[in-house]
Structures are given as structure tokens and as C-alpha cells.
Amino acid sequence: MSLFETKILTKPILQKALTDLRNAGFKVVKVDYGYQVKDGDKNIMTAMTGTNDYLCRIRKGTFEYG
Numbered sequence: 367m368s369l370f371e372t373k374i375l376t377k378p379i380l381q382k383a384l385t386d387l388r389n390a391g392f393k394v395v396k397v398d399y400g401y402q403v404k405d406g407d408k409n410i411m412t413a414m415t416g417t418n419d420y421l422c423r424i425r426k427g428t429f430e431y432g
Contacts, residue, residue, distance in 0.1 A: 368426075369425055369426060370424060370425055370426065371423075371426050372421065372422065372423055372424075373422050374416070374420070374421055374422070375413070375419060375420050375422050376418075376420075377418075377419070377420065380401075380420045380422070383429060384401060384403070384413075386429070387403050387410070387411070387429070392405055392410060393405075399414050399415060400412070400413040400414045400415045400420060401413040401420075409425070410424070410425050410428050411423065411424045411425065411428065
């Protein structure tokens, strides 16, 4: 079973999630294809830019948005 789940988030919801994760002490990095959120060396979330939304791969139990 995977440790991750896939969700589609709108830009406003993603931006709120990234702000909240940053404030909680996670490292948010802008990359060519979108964003990565890390806790030390562990990947917590990857958000890939889509046409209107973001395709997000999120570690289960990290947070609930959208």
C-alpha cells in the first residue's frame, strides 16, 4: 500500500496549504514543474502545475485541504 495519495487542488487552496506547511516548519521549494514540500530529507508533498489546477501527491495523514 502506498504512503501517498493523489489529489487535484485549485491554486488558492494549494497556496493556503503551502503557507500553512511553511508556517508549521516544513521546507517548501519551488521547482520547474511546481512545488515540493520536505520534512528534512523526506518528501511530504509534490505539486505539479496543470492547466488550471495542481496535481498533488501528498503523504497520507499530512493535512486535509479541498
